[in-house]
Amino acid sequence: MKNKELTRTQQVLTVMKFLVYLSITWYFLKLVGIGLMGLSFLIRGLPLSNLFFIPDWFNLLETNPGYLTLVIVLVMSVSLLNITIWILVLRLLKRIQLTNPFNMEVIERLERISYLLFIIWILSISAGGFFAWLGEKAGELNDSWSHGPYLFMAGLVFIISQIFKRGVELQSENDLTV
Amino acid sequence: MPIIVNLDVMMARRKMSLNELSEKVNITLANLSILKTGKAKAVRFSTLEAICEALDCQPGDILEYVEDQK
Numbered sequence: 001m002k003n004k005e006l007t008r009t010q011q012v013l014t015v016m017k018f019l020v021y022l023s024i025t026w027y028f029l030k031l032v033g034i035g036l037m038g039l040s041f042l043i044r045g046l047p048l049s050n051l052f053f054i055p056d057w058f059n060l061l062e063t064n065p066g067y068l069t070l071v072i073v074l075v076m077s078v079s080l081l082n083i084t085i086w087i088l089v090l091r092l093l094k095r096i097q098l099t100n101p102f103n104m105e106v107i108e109r110l111e112r113i114s115y116l117l118f119i120i121w122i123l124s125i126s127a128g129g130f131f132a133w134l135g136e137k138a139g140e141l142n143d144s145w146s147h148g149p150y151l152f153m154a155g156l157v158f159i160i161s162q163i164f165k166r167g168v169e170l171q172s173e174n175d176l177t178v
Numbered sequence: 179m180p181i182i183v184n185l186d187v188m189m190a191r192r193k194m195s196l197n198e199l200s201e202k203v204n205i206t207l208a209n210l211s212i213l214k215t216g217k218a219k220a221v222r223f224s225t226l227e228a229i230c231e232a233l234d235c236q237p238g239d240i241l242e243y244v245e246d247q248k
Contacts, residue, residue: 173219176212176217177218177220178209178210178212178213178218178221178222178225
């Protein structure tokens with residue numbers, strides 16, 4: 001029964017790794033889209049607006065090019081941070097050994113992920129406020145910001161890291177029990 | 179640590195090596211070494227029973243309490 005459970009958990013981990021690769025790909029595409037957006041802003045007349053992942057923010061260009069630059073920088077920063085988090089998650093999934101899951105390396109990676117999520121939450125709130133203000137000035141932006149889940153995830157991941165810390169203590173006690 | 183393990187004393191009295199004791203009680207050398215050097219955090223009753231049986235002694239002969247002097 002134990003072997004079956006271990007194999008099932010390994011399968012779940014494999015599926016999770018695949019989903020993480022998908023998430024990294026998605027955020028990378030978004031990053032590339034925003035980058036191309038910035039490029040089309042520099043090279044006027046570049047016909048990029050037909051591509052599905054390029055946002056339609058060209059009306060910002062008419063209002064104030066500085067606003068567009070700031071929006072691009074904000075969105076790219078959040079996408080980059082998201083990619084970083086998913087890469088950390090992927091490294092964590094690769095490092096986790098089911099025979100010995102409680103170790104300091106896993107705890108450190110979990111804490112790092114929770115801190116990054118918290119930073120994204122702060123950035124998202126700022127960006128959301130800025131977008132709302134900008135929306136009144138330059139028309140509605142078709143990119144929505146949801147920041148709530150980031151704080152929840154940051155808290156959840158941090159709690160999990162503390163539980164793992166306790167797991168390490170219990171494991172070392174068990175290792176030194178004769 | 180206030181609990182002192184006098185396993186080496188009992189082993190010397192019974193003229194038994196760590197290898198012999200390990201085979202008799204069916205505990206690995208590594209674990210016995212952890213116990214002997216006082217690094218163990220806890221001892222199972224089953225382990226204590228096996229050691230006392232092998233060394234023909236009482237738990238009090240192996241374990242001693244010395245108050246921490248801070």
